[in-house]
Amino acid sequence: MLTIDWKERLDKDTEDYFIDKLPKKDYDFEIIFIAYPERVNGKIPPDVIIHVAGTLLKCMGKNHEQYAPFIKHLWARKGEYGRQAFVQIISKLFPKRPMAYLPILEAALASANPAEMNMIMERVMLPLLRKSPEKYLPQIYAWSKSDNPELRKQAMNTAIKLIKKVPEQLREVFGHYQHLWYYPLEDNAAEHIQLFKTVGKLDPEYFLEVARSFENNRDPQIVELVCGSIQDYDAELERIVGDWTKSGNARVKKAATAAQRLLSRKKGKA
Numbered sequence: 001m002l003t004i005d006w007k008e009r010l011d012k013d014t015e016d017y018f019i020d021k022l023p024k025k026d027y028d029f030e031i032i033f034i035a036y037p038e039r040v041n042g043k044i045p046p047d048v049i050i051h052v053a054g055t056l057l058k059c060m061g062k063n064h065e066q067y068a069p070f071i072k073h074l075w076a077r078k079g080e081y082g083r084q085a086f087v088q089i090i091s092k093l094f095p096k097r098p099m100a101y102l103p104i105l106e107a108a109l110a111s112a113n114p115a116e117m118n119m120i121m122e123r124v125m126l127p128l129l130r131k132s133p134e135k136y137l138p139q140i141y142a143w144s145k146s147d148n149p150e151l152r153k154q155a156m157n158t159a160i161k162l163i164k165k166v167p168e169q170l171r172e173v174f175g176h177y178q179h180l181w182y183y184p185l186e187d188n189a190a191e192h193i194q195l196f197k198t199v200g201k202l203d204p205e206y207f208l209e210v211a212r213s214f215e216n217n218r219d220p221q222i223v224e225l226v227c228g229s230i231q232d233y234d235a236e237l238e239r240i241v242g243d244w245t246k247s248g249n250a251r252v253k254k255a256a257t258a259a260q261r262l263l264s265r266k267k268g269k270a
Contacts, residue, residue: 002047006036010048014055027073029056030081049081053088064093065100075108083108083116091124102139109143114150121158129162133169137162141176149187156191160198167202174199178210181222189225196229208236215240220251227259233266 002010013032021031033048060067071089074082086108094101105124109117128136140162143155159177163170177195185192200207211226223244230237241263244256 002051007051010036010051011055014052015059018056018059022067022070025069027070027078029074029078029085044081046084049084050088053085056085057089057092065097068100068104072104072107076111083119087119087123090120091127094124095128109151110148114154117150117154118157121154122161125158126161126165129158130165133162133166133172137169137173137176144177144188152188153191156188156195160191160195163198163202170199170202171206174206174210181225182219185221185225189221189228192225193228196225197231200229200231204232204234208234211237211240215243218244218247218249218252220249220255223247223252224255227255230259230262231266233263233269238263238267 010033017029017032021028029052032052033044036044036048038045057064071086071093074089075086076082078085090101090105090108094105105120109120112120125136125140129140137159140155140159143151144159146152146155156177159173163173174195177192181192196207196210199210207229211230214222214226217223227241227244230241238260241256241259244252245260247253247256
């Protein structure tokens with residue numbers, strides 16, 4: 001927790017940097033906080049970086065777009081501290097001008113590791129999705145089709161977090177992804193199973209409704225998705241799975257047999 005004295009000092013040093021250094025394209029913003037005495041595992045605490053980034057935002061005001069080169073430099077050249085500051089700044093600016101900042105955000109995602117992607121999704125996209133899902137879900141859906149497998153995974157995980165936070169969006173989100181079940185999912189199947197499992201926890205009746213809609217389906221991928229998502233015993237699921245175990249398709253039979261064993265165990269504990 002930053003003391004009032006340190007907040008005042010950081011504010012002053014940030015304003016001095018903004019006036020004296022930034023116009024000269026001096027992007028070494030570490031000068032603002034390098035004197036801060038406390039370290040966590042040898043590093044400046046995130047609270048300090050977030051505070052400095054917030055003060056920089058205030059200094060930018062309505063002219064924030066002219067500082068895009070600095071914002072991009074923070075991500076590309078200033079290491080962990082720069083990336084923390086970047087996320088804080090983008091989280092505030094992106095909703096103001098999505099089309100202006102989307103290319104910057106996507107460039108960051110392209111070079112981010114999984115932890116950094118998760119940080120961007122958690123701190124930039126998830127708050128926006130909770131406030132305006134109809135506005136920002138299309139972007140999550142677009143990233144779900146990315147050529148980058150990690151971005152596809154992170155986008156879907158973010159959709160899962162959204163329906164946990166805003167259950168009213170469950171059917172809209174799941175309905176979108178369910179349409180993809182008729183196409184090869186390849187390495188994204190695990191995320192689809194996790195999504196359907198989440199549906200089962202949040203809305204068991206809807207889970208059964210969806211499973212029931214596929215009971216006459218013998219598409220191996222769809223059967224694997226439904227069977228892999230089953231978590232609790234239900235007599236109707238037992239009936240559906242039992243029919244699938246009689247299939248002549250090896251993948252369908254294997255998935256159904258595994259689900260049948262799980263249901264038997266759950267039934268014994270019920």
